Amino acid sequence: MSPKSAGLAKKWGWKNVRVYVEGMPAWKKAGHYTVSTPDYVRTANIVLIDLRDPAAVAAGHIPRAVGIPAGRLANAKDAFPESLTAPIVFYSDNVEESIEAIKTARGWRYKKVSLLEFPGVLEWQKRGYDIKTGPAAKEIVYVRKLEPGQISIPTFEAALKTQAITVIDVRGPSEYAAGHFPGAINISLDELPARLDDIPHDKFVVVHCRTGVRGEMAYLLLKEKGFDVKYLKAGCKCNLDGTYLIWEL
Amino acid sequence: MNKKRLVSVISILALVVFSLSLFPASRLVAAEEGSVTRIKGKVKAVSNKAKTLSVAVKGKGVVLLKFNGATEFVNFKKTKEIKPPTAVVVKYKTVGPDKVATYIKKALVKLPSGVTEIKTDEVAALVAKGPVAGNYCLIDARPAKIASAAHIPTAISIPVNLLKEKGKKLLPCDKDKLVIFYCGGPT
Structure with missing residues (x-):
């Protein structure tokens, strides 16, 4: 840029452009x-x-x-x-x-x-902007706005409990073996283009990885292939006993 | 139309249809499988674990590409050097359902002739003085929405597209003054 x-500035005659x-x-x-x-x-x-x-x-x-x-x-x-x-x-x-x-x-x-x-x-x-008098708010309230294709952490956790979604874990097989979400199907991102037929169409699909980077790439691919799909943009840690932790990044 | 010409037109048409039949559809698909496609775009994401990168191509959307040990990296060594939104040129082959990159080139910044680079310390020294004492004019060339969220102190927002459209009257200082442009890094 x-x-x-x-x-342009140089072309228009400005002499000292850096x-x-x-x-x-x-x-x-x-x-x-x-x-x-x-x-x-x-x-x-x-x-x-x-x-x-x-x-x-x-x-x-x-x-x-x-x-x-x-x-x-x-x-x-x-x-x-x-x-x-x-x-x-x-x-x-x-x-x-x-x-x-x-x-x-x-x-x-x-x-x-x-x-x-x-x-x-x-x-x-x-500059003509409003001000407010009296004490200011004491507590910070911040709700992250979801980007297109993202699912919120609470929605994901609720859907996971009711098994309302198909969860595709796009991490590698060794990462999956070390712990994964209950019921999650493992199709690593690099295998995904060849294994689209392994994804059931009956439920909404949510893809995730460890941080959402691979998840977003998988989301883009699946969306293009016509799936109803969202991805989890969050930090995830799944344990072997089925417990898990999800946090905002 | 005379009869002779009609006959020659028909025979040419017949020849075209015949030669097309020599190249069945299957051959065209096979050619696409082995052939190399070249795209230019900006990196959207890279995953070393999945050996995959996604590249946003103007008018084409996002292309998902695999890379491997045989992929040639030009102007960079490790994938962390092509963080989004680095501009890249990628050549890839279509192998089954996959697009496999054979060549990834990081686009390098080319400055127009007569324009020089300025480094962080020099910019910081000027900004500390301010535009009057420092006798400069600093311009943020990124889209206005991005510049409004966070820009370098004392910078003025003039997105590159707006400058192209509206012309030199947007430049706020006279022609002898130092003008510095910046954006989101070498992309």
């Missing part, structure tokens, strides 16, 4: 912070944290922000969502403490942590 834009080829992944890897636009903060499915002290928060905060004063953040890990892909946005009047908050949340292995593009609620108001 960026080399193309740079080529490309940051390594781009966003390298920027984050080097530990630098990123920022989010106010529109994103207003509308996206995120966790929004106001880092200021409760008095400042009560005087006016961004609607749906959760108040966690910067000084208490380090001890508030348990309040944050299970899903490490949950986008978290911090804001405060103080840039240093915001940057510190980013480091803390990244240290907890959250992958999408950023700051509001500008510090402070004053600027937010100046």
Whole structure:
């Protein structure tokens, strides 16, 4: 994308054009912070944290922000969502403490942590956005939005218990042998194209693996072949005694 | 139409039908089985355990491909170097129900002539100064929705497609100023 834009700028006569080829992944890897636009903060499915002290928060905060004063953040890990892909946005009047908050949340292995593009609620108001007075919400409520083809963990667990679905375990045979979901059929992803006839058509099909990477590939293939199918995008650990653990990634 | 011409048209048609009959459908299928197909797209997912990768191809959807010890890797050694959404060129053979990659090439970034690369530390030093003191203009070329979620501080969002469509009036600074473009990495 960026080399193309740079080529256009050069063609149009801009003299000093450069490309940051390594781009966003390298920027984050080097530990630098990123920022989010106010529109994103207003509308996206995120966790929004106001880092200021409760008095400042009560005087006016961004609607749906959760108040966690910067000084208490380090001890508030348990309040944050299970899903490490949950986008978290911090804001405060103080840039240093915001940057510190980013480091803390990244240290907890959250992958999408950023700051509001500008510090402070004053600027937010100046741009014509609403604020809310009184105490902010105390609890973080985050529900991951399912991507096309994904089944939620609770739905999957309920369907597993009632045997309402056909579960296809697309992991390798040795992974399957070390423990699998009750009733799951093992067809590893690499065998799947040749073994479509082994999948019963009478029930809804759910494919899974250990993390959802192979599961998603299997889902795409089966969907193309006309199956009613979803996949589980979650961490799974199945034991030999039939017990299992599923968690948000 | 005169009679002679009609006869010659019919005889040509007959010849075409006859020669087609020499290539039965089964031969065409066999040719497809052994032949190599070349696709260009972006990696969607890679699984080393299942030796499978999926590639999103424009207008074609997602193609599921197997790879093995005989697959030739070009511009990379390990599959972790082609994390999504790396752009790749893949040649594959259709073997039964499978598409087996014989060749996977990681596309390398080619900068237009007169355009130079800038590294993270230099960008970070400029961003710390800010666009005025640093005398630069930083542009996020990714789609607006992605840029709005997380971008480099001080960057302005101008998606590459919008720039192509609307032209140079979108570029916010004058022609002598340093303009830096970035996106989601070398893909």
